[in-house]
Amino acid sequence: MKNKNTNSGADTLLAEHMETDSGGMLRRHFLKASALVGGGLMLRFSWLSGLKPMDKMVNPNLTEQGSQLNGYIQITPDNIVKILCPNPEFGQNVMTSLPMIVAEELDVDWKNVVVEMGPHDNVKLGPQFTGGSNSVRMYWTPLRNAGASARQMLIEAAAKAWSVPASEITAKEGVLSHISGKTATYGEMAAAAANVAVPKDVQLKSAKDFTIVRNSKKNAEGPKIVTGKPLFGLDYWQEGMKIAMIEHPPAFGLKLKSFDASQALKMPGIVDVFSLKLYEDGYEQAGFDTRTFNDLLVVVGNSTWEVMNARKKLKTAWEPIGETKYNVVGWRGDKREVVVPAGLESTSAHLEKMAAYAKGAAKELRKDGDPETAFKNAAQVIERTYHAPFLAHNCMEPINFFAHVTDEQALLVGPLQGPGWIEPSLSKILNLPPEKIEIQMTRMGGGFGRRAYGHYMTEAALISRKVKSPVKLIYTREDDMTYGIYRPMYTATYRAALDANKNLIGFHVKGGGIPEHPIHANRFPAGAVDNYLAEGWEIPSNITIGAFRAPRSNFNAAAEQSFLDEVAEAMGKDPIDFRLELLQRAKTNPVGQNNEYDADRYAGVLELLKEKSGWGKPENSHKKRGVAAYFCHNSYAGHVVDMVIRDGEPYVEHVTSAMDCGIVVNPDAAINMVQGAVVDGIGNALYGALTHKDGAPEQSNFHNYRIIRHHEAPRNIDVHFVQNDIDPTGLGEPPFPPVFGAVANALYKATGNRKYMQPFTVEPPNTQG
């Protein structure tokens, strides 16, 4: 990381830019052209120039970075177009979809596009965070801009070379053509284009003219994946590299008391065994510094198997951790004290405690009208309570990181969702300036939120510094699962008040969690019911939690969408029609302020779902169907799930999915993503759970943590997108939450029983590979 310069004028430039980016004409502030060595055009641009204020969440230093030229397009004389991708890839396909956006406006033959993974550069590229279903949404405008600018410069270069007006030249699929019939490839004009002034204004294509965007393109890394190329962090290897593993306490609430490594050190290939503190006392944690255990017992050796074996010879004693306190500084600079309670927690005790808290006081999160009176006057009150357990992310590639740290510099290589979040911490902990720290991002074997918490990179760095050697830290599957940063445990009680005519006159949700509540107070059906109350309560815990694909939404959609199904039934209404009625109300005469969702788009997804699934059609009347729809990450998604009972277990045969995420950049990849979210949702709803006994996780590998398998996945998942020209919104997370609700509702149809506690199937797995 070099050139850490700040630009005090950036604030103004950014403001100006945002004012002009609503129409098709864009003023260019952050573009710079230069000649490539060997001929050709290099156009540098800012990925961050079109960001909206809310994107400060992923990019807190926005004003500093808005003017950095951090992306590039290169066009070489042989007509190859190279585009850099700044964000880490974990299967969401950004390495393909982001360059597609540039290529569209540039109007180039996709066959000639080469995609490169960008280096990590916190100053220039921002935190490069993959998460929050944000990548395409954030970069849509800056990328289009850059592509359109390069295209215009090529046209102007050709106009000059041919001494004709630029207006007589068209650029298409990498070829410039004059009305006279004269043509040149972009490559042939690239060197000349480097001397053309960067255009002030560019005309972006109208969505109807897209030829690359909205046309499926294959995964740019597909050929490497199917031939087993070393793309992942775990595959990284360097001469002289040692392998390190961490022996962690067997239970949350315990820490290392003492150890005897004499036997382990005698094992072949073992280099060192030592204990290490991750964060020193008084260390102020950043928002993504979350870690489970602070005292690490480390085994370092020459090979993975030798280290695994030596771990078995360690003699360890553990002791309870008392209540601990530390400060966390969030990305906004807000400081808060976190108090972690002592104790060995168990799932049974959690459930009891949650039941007690659910009856107690809670924080009011939103109130419309007079819910107390509505419930008092109700002819009928429906009340149901829903539960969901902790979930482990279980990325297929277990946690790992490579580090080579010396007194002068640090090289780190591995899978991380937001390198920029962790680098400042690492810089502080290693006492090395950021420019001496190089982080290389590998492809990630799954993320699902887990790899936003980069403590394992810091662990690897400290281990490397201690043993003065390049080191790869590897978590075994057991380490990965029992040393987790889990999806919190949640519960929520929903109440609906109906009047004598079965109209919904009041709605109340009171949700809690360990250690955080799940409630999104301003989401549907808020805005659609006159008397509405949302409340939340929290139980502190020493079990570490964090983001998990669509945080909180993944529980809310399960609970709320099951509840609405039951309310519709009590009202004698079709579940889709009931939701549409509520949305109609939210649209024409919304209740309250700050309703987060767009009732029209929400209804659009339900309408599409109804049509595509043949909902209510006589030919489908025999099917055991459940429906759910949900809004999160700026997008709308819904599913109709068809379930059967097969060998005594629920099996989802067929799913119809509908989604509104605006313009779909890469349709086939988007379908893949939705299908994957459906399978993931079914699996977690039916089988997913991480439980505790006396602080110890009761699941440690795939024999007792059940993951959905091939024969349990639906044979058909039909995915449909609402067609519109809205700028793209989130895709990776939104289709996941409503799967839970649809599964719950189908389960009721298939079995006649409603399930209120996840996972809905708790039979032990019998799936030895």
Place this chain on the structure above:
Amino acid sequence: MAKYTLKVNGKTFKVDVDASTPLLWVLRDHLHLPGTKYGCGMALCGACTVHLNGAATRSCVLPVSSVGKSEITTIEGLSEQGDHPVQKAWLEHDVAQCGYCQSGQIMNAAALLKTTPNPTDEEIENFMSGNICRCGTYLRIKEAIKTASGQ
């Protein structure tokens, strides 16, 4: 420690490792063939699938001492140009999301098609149920296997 001579992807390798070392770690740590993945180490996920004399085998639970003269094929050696029908079908259906499980899926699928050239849905499901895909690409895996089998 003991010396072993292994035949991997048509080449001969000599390694000096503990007899209990699983083939997976010999491939990854000693032969630097990281295409074969570690997912569970307990024969529960299939990420480490290789071919032993053509049959799908979980290399994470196969001690190197029991490999003997068997011919080992890993994803790196499934085809020279990455054009095995299963690999081609995988690209055609753009199966991968994160991609981590896919070498194991491909090796398992290739072994299935050797013994069952025209598998039914059930046969695919039974044979592939030991391979976990956390990203949920099962549907496309099934379609790709059918394409590779010429169905």
